Amino acid sequence: MLELFASQIVNGLAIGQVYALIALGFSLVFGVSNLINFAQGALFMLGAFIAFSAMTLLRLPLVPAALLSLCAVTVLGMLLERLALRPLENAPYIAPVLSTLAISLIIEQLAEILWSPEGQAFPLPFEEATFFFGSAYITSTDLLIFGFGALAVLGLSRFLSHSWLGRTLRATAQDRDAAAQLGIRTTQVKQMAFGLAGALGALSGILVALYFKSVFPQMGLPYGLKGFAAALLGGLSSTPGAVLGGLLLGVVETLASAYVGEGYRDLVAYTLVLVFLVFRPQGLLGDRRLDALGGAGGAGGAMPSTSVLASSSSQRKAVKAIEMPPWGFLAAGAILALLPLATQSGYVLQAFAYAMIFALLVASVTLVSGALGILSIGHLAFYGVGAYAVGILARNHGWPAEAALLGAAAVTALIAVVAALPLLKLGGHTAALGTLAVGQIGYLVFMTWLDVTRGPMGFIGIPAPRLAAWGDAVLSSLSQKYWLIAAVSAVALALTQRLLNADIGRVWRGIREDRLAAHAAGLPVRRYILLGFALSGALAGDAGGLFAYVQSVVSPESFTVSGSILLLTLAVLGGLGNLTGAALAGFALTLLPELLRFFAEWRMIVYGLALLLMLRLRPHGLLGAR
Numbered sequence: 144m145l146e147l148f149a150s151q152i153v154n155g156l157a158i159g160q161v162y163a164l165i166a167l168g169f170s171l172v173f174g175v176s177n178l179i180n181f182a183q184g185a186l187f188m189l190g191a192f193i194a195f196s197a198m199t200l201l202r203l204p205l206v207p208a209a210l211l212s213l214c215a216v217t218v219l220g221m222l223l224e225r226l227a228l229r230p231l232e233n234a235p236y237i238a239p240v241l242s243t244l245a246i247s248l249i250i251e252q253l254a255e256i257l258w259s260p261e262g263q264a265f266p267l268p269f270e271e272a273t274f275f276f277g278s279a280y281i282t283s284t285d286l287l288i289f290g291f292g293a294l295a296v297l298g299l300s301r302f303l304s305h306s307w308l309g310r311t312l313r314a315t316a317q318d319r320d321a322a323a324q325l326g327i328r329t330t331q332v333k334q335m336a337f338g339l340a341g342a343l344g345a346l347s348g349i350l351v352a353l354y355f356k357s358v359f360p361q362m363g364l365p366y367g368l369k370g371f372a373a374a375l376l377g378g379l380s381s382t383p384g385a386v387l388g389g390l391l392l393g394v395v396e397t398l399a400s401a402y403v404g405e406g407y408r409d410l411v412a413y414t415l416v417l418v419f420l421v422f423r424p425q426g427l428l429g430d431r432r433l434d435a436l437g438g439a440g441g442a443g444g445a446m447p448s449t450s451v452l453a454s455s456s457s458q459r460k461a462v463k464a465i466e467m468p469p470w471g472f473l474a475a476g477a478i479l480a481l482l483p484l485a486t487q488s489g490y491v492l493q494a495f496a497y498a499m500i501f502a503l504l505v506a507s508v509t510l511v512s513g514a515l516g517i518l519s520i521g522h523l524a525f526y527g528v529g530a531y532a533v534g535i536l537a538r539n540h541g542w543p544a545e546a547a548l549l550g551a552a553a554v555t556a557l558i559a560v561v562a563a564l565p566l567l568k569l570g571g572h573t574a575a576l577g578t579l580a581v582g583q584i585g586y587l588v589f590m591t592w593l594d595v596t597r598g599p600m601g602f603i604g605i606p607a608p609r610l611a612a613w614g615d616a617v618l619s620s621l622s623q624k625y626w627l628i629a630a631v632s633a634v635a636l637a638l639t640q641r642l643l644n645a646d647i648g649r650v651w652r653g654i655r656e657d658r659l660a661a662h663a664a665g666l667p668v669r670r671y672i673l674l675g676f677a678l679s680g681a682l683a684g685d686a687g688g689l690f691a692y693v694q695s696v697v698s699p700e701s702f703t704v705s706g707s708i709l710l711l712t713l714a715v716l717g718g719l720g721n722l723t724g725a726a727l728a729g730f731a732l733t734l735l736p737e738l739l740r741f742f743a744e745w746r747m748i749v750y751g752l753a754l755l756l757m758l759r760l761r762p763h764g765l766l767g768a769r
Contacts, residue, residue, distance in 0.1 A: 150280050151401045152394060157285040158354065159393020160292035164347035165370025166377065166385035167299060168340035173379050174316030175329070175336045179572065181708070182223060182243040183344050184367020185250035188360060190345025191265070192215045192258055198266050205268040209349050213342045220341025224334045227755060234762035237518075237719070241712050242758050247363065249751035254360040256745070262359035266353040288350045295346055296386055301341070303382065312336060316380065360757045362706055368579065372416050375576045378429020387427055392416075410587040417580040421565045424573040464767035466723040469637040469644070476633025483622035484641055495624050496693055498733040500686050505713045505729030506639060506722050507682035512711060513720030513769065514643060515675045516655030517566065518575040521582015522710050524562075525680045527702035528555045529687025534697050535595070543615070544608035544692070548631065551688040552681040559680025560673050567669050570658065582707050589699035601698030608692045621693075628689050635682055640722050642678070643769075650673055651688045652720065652769070697734040716757055718764025728765060 165187060172180040190212045197208035227246055231239040272283045303309035315332045323329045333429055351366060352358045373392045377384025392412055399411035399635045419426075468473070504526055511519045532551035536542040542550065562581045566574050589596045596602055607619045608627055619622050642648055650671055654661045661668050691697050713732050717724030735750060757765070 151397050153285060154282050155394035155397030156390055157288045158351075158397065159373075159390035159395070160288055161347045161354070161366070161389070161468050162369050162373040162392050163386040163389025164292060164295060164350070165366060165388045166344045166374035167296070167382055168343040168347075169371055169374040170379060170382050170385040171336045171343075172314070172340045173374075175312060175319070175333045177245075178228070178238055179575075180243050180337070180340060181367065181371075182246040182250070183238065183340060183370060184363035184365075185247040186216050186341045186344035187253060187348040187349070187351075187366055187370075188358075188363030189219070189250060190341075191348035191362070192254055192261045192360075193345070194349045195263065195265055195352065195358050196258075198268070199383060209346070210233065212349060213345045215342040216304060217338045218341075218347035220344075221252075221334050221338040222408065224337035228337075229330070230759060233763060234758070237715050238758050238762040241715055242755060244708055244712055245751045245754040245758070247367075247687070248754075249748050250358055251363060252745075252747040252751070258358075258360065260360060261436040265356050265358050267353070267356060283354055288354060290403040291350060293347065295343065299343075299382070301529075308335065315379075363439060368583075368704060369412075372413070372576065372579070375426055375572065376416060376419055377434050377524060377570060378426030380688045381414040381426065381428040384426050384428030391427075401600040406591050407587075410584060410591065413580045413583040413587070417565055417577060420569060420573055420577050420580070424569050425768075464718060464721045464724070464769040465639070466766070466769070467720060469640040471723075472633050472640060472726070476629045480626055480629040483625055487622065489621055491623050492621050494694070496621070496628050497690075498730045499628050499632045499737075500693070501713070501733040502729040503635055503682055503689075503712055505717065506636055507679045507686065508710045509714040509717065509719060509722060510639065510682065510727035511675060512714055513718075513725070514648065515672060516732045517672075518578065518711065519679075519707070520575055520579040521585065521707050522679075522683060522702060523579070523702040523704070523707040524582045524585025524685035525555050525559050526687040526690070527585060527697075527699070528558050528680075528700070529684030530691040530697045531589070531596055531602060531687075532684065533688035533691040534605045537608070537692075538602075538605050543611035544627065545611060545617070547608075548685055548688045549682040555684025555687070556677040556681040559676040559683070563673055563676035567672060579704065579707075579714075582704050586699055586702050586704065589702060596699070599699065601696050603696050605691050605695045605697065607695075624693055628693070630677040631685060634686055636722065636726055639678065639682065643722055647671070655720075712754065716754070716761075716764055718766045718768045720769035721764060721766050723764035724764050724768075 145234045165183060168183045168186075169180060172178055172183075184593070190617040193212040193215050194208045197203045197211050198205065201208070203211065223243075223246055225594075228239045228240050231242055247417045253527075267284075269283065273280050274282075303313055311322070311327045312332055312335065314325070315327060316327050319329050322332075347366070348362075349369075350361070369392060370389070373389040374385045376392060377386065377388025392415075395415050396408050400408040403411060479495065479499065483492060486492070504522075507525070508519055508522050511517050511522070533547045536547040537544070537549050566577045566581075569577050590598055592598070607617050608624065609615055609617050610627075618627055643651075650661075650666060654666070654668055654671060659666060690701070694701075713728045714725050716732065717726070717728030735753065
C-alpha cells in the first residue's frame with residue numbers, strides 16, 4: 144500500500160513539474176508587467192504541435208524538434224507582446240488581459256484548421272520502460288519529464304540570479320519605475336519576459352504530449368488554468384513559489400484520482416485552491432503587497448488607481464458612459480417582441496432568443512465585475528444552477544414557468560451568496576482565482592452529481608413553459624417562448640438599472656474604488672458584497688432558466704470556464720459597470736458569430752480579431768465604463 148502511494152506521489156510530481164513550468168511563465172510575465180497572460184495556454188498547445196509536426200513531417204528527433212518549437216514559440220511570445228499588448232499599455236488594465244484571451248482564441252482556432260480538431264498520437268522517440276521498486280514503479284517518460292523540467296527550472300534560476308539580463312528582469316519586477324530611472328529598458332525587459340514565458344510554455348506542452356502521448360487543439364486552456372492556479376498557490380510574484388505550487392497541485396490531483404476517483408481529480412484540486420485562497424491568499428511563498436488588481440489585501444485591500452476600469456482617474460473622467468434609463472430596457476424589449484410578427488424563421492428567432500438571454504447573463508457579470516470590481520471568471524456556474532433548477536422544478540415537480548423562474552432565481556442567489564463567502568477577504572487576482580475555482584467546482588459538480596444532473600448525459604425532457612396566470616397556457620412554440628424571454632429579460636434589466644442608479648449602486652461603486660475607505664466610513668461592506676452577488680446570481684439563474692426552456696435539455700458542456708471567460712470579455716467590451724453596454728455587448732456579440740457563419744471555420748478567428756480591434760479602438764468599452 145505504501146509503495147503504491149509512493150508511485151502516485153512520483154506520478155503527481157511528474158505532472159506537477161509541467162504545471163510548475165506553466166506557472167513560471169505566468170510569474171515572469173506578471174512580475175514585469177502586472178499582467179495575467181491568458182495566452183500562455185495557447186502557447187503551451189502550440190509548442191506541443193510544432194514539435195509534433197517537426198517529428199512527423201520533418202522526421203526530426205525529439206531534441207531538435209523541441210529546440211525548434213522552443214525557438215518558434217519564444218519569437219511568437221515576443222511578437223505578441225510587441226504587436227498586440229504594447230499598444231494597450233495606456234488602456235484600462237483589463238484591456239490587455241482580454242487581449243491575451245482574444246489571442247488565445249485565434250491561436251486555438253488556427254490550430255484546429257492546421258492540425259484538425261481531433262486529437263493525434265504524439266510519437267514517442269523511444270520504447271517506454273517501466274522500472275519497479277517492489278510494488279512502486281516509475282516510467283522512462285516520468286524520468287524524462289523530471290530531467291527536462293529540473294534542467295529548465297535550474298537554468299531559469301541561474302539565469303535570473305547570475306546573468307545581467309536576469310538581474311534586469313528581477314529589478315524590473317521589483318520596481319519598474321526605479322529600474323527605468325537606472326537606465327534599464329523596461330520595454331525590452333517586458334518583451335524578454337514574454338519570450339521566456341513562451342519558451343517555458345512550449346517546453347511544458349511537449350512534456351505533456353509525451354506524458355499523455357497525444358496532442359489536441361483544446362489542450363491549452365485547461366493546462367493554462369492549472370498553471371495560473373499553481374502560480375497563485377505558490378505566490379504569483381514568486382518563481383520558487385510557482386515551482387512549489389505546481390508540484391503541490393500535481394500531487395494532490397494524482398492522489399485524488401487514485402483514491403477518490405478520476406472524475407473527482409479536478410474537483411479536489413480546485414477545492415484545495417479555494418481553501419488555500421481563504422487561509423493564505425498571498426500564496427505559499429508570496430507576500431501581501433497589493434498587485435495591480437488589488438492583490439491579496441483582502442477586505443482591506445482597496446482597488447488602486449490602476450483599477451480594472453481605467454488606468455487613472457483622469458482616464459475615467461475622459462470617457463463618458465452612455466446608459467439607458469430603466470424604461471429604455473422595457474421599450475427595447477417591446478420592440479424586440481415584434482420580431483415574431485415579422486418572421487417565423489426558427490433560426491432567426493432562436494438566434495435572437497439566445498442573444499437576449501446572453502444580454503441578461505452578461506448584465507449579471509457586470510454587476511459583480513463592474514459595480515463591485517471583483518472579476519468573475521466562473522460565472523457560468525450560476526447560469527448552470529438556474530438551468531438545472533428550472534429543469535428539476537418544471538419536469539420533476541410540475542411548477543409553472545412563473546414559479547420555476549422565481550425558484551431558480553432564489554436558489555441561484557443563495558448559491559451565489561454561499562460561493563461569495565470565501566471571497567470576502569480576497570481582492571484582485573486572488574478574488575479572480577477564487578471565482579475561477581468556484582466556476583470549475585460548479586462545472587465538475589454538474590459532471591459528477593449523477594443522481595441530480597445525470598452527469599455528462601445531461602438533464603433531458605424539460606417541458607415547455609406553462610403560465611399559471613394565463614389559465615395554465617403552455618408556450619409550446621418558439622415564438623411563444625421568445626415572448627417570454629423578451630418580457631423576463633426586459634423587466635429584470637429595468638429593475639437592475641433602477642438599483643444601480645439608486646443609493647445602493649453608488650455604494651457598490653464606492654466599495655469597488657476603495658474598500659478600505661468604505662470600511663472606514665462605517666459601511667457594512669461584506670453585507671453589500673453578498674447582496675451584489677445575490678442579485679447577480681438571481682439574474683444569472685433566470686437567464687439559465689430561460690436557456691433550459693429554449694433548449695429542453697441541459698448538459699454540463701454549456702457551463703465551462705471558457706464560456707465564463709467569454710462572458711467577462713463581453714462585459715468589459717460593453718463597459719464594466721455599464722448595464723446598458725453589457726446588455727448590448729451580450730446581445731450583439733452573441734449574434735456576431737452567427738453573422739460570420741459564411742466565414743465557415745475562419746469565423747472564430749474573425750471574431751477574435753474583431754475583439755482585438757474593439758479593445759484597441761474602445762478600451763473603455765463600447766458605451767464607456769461607469
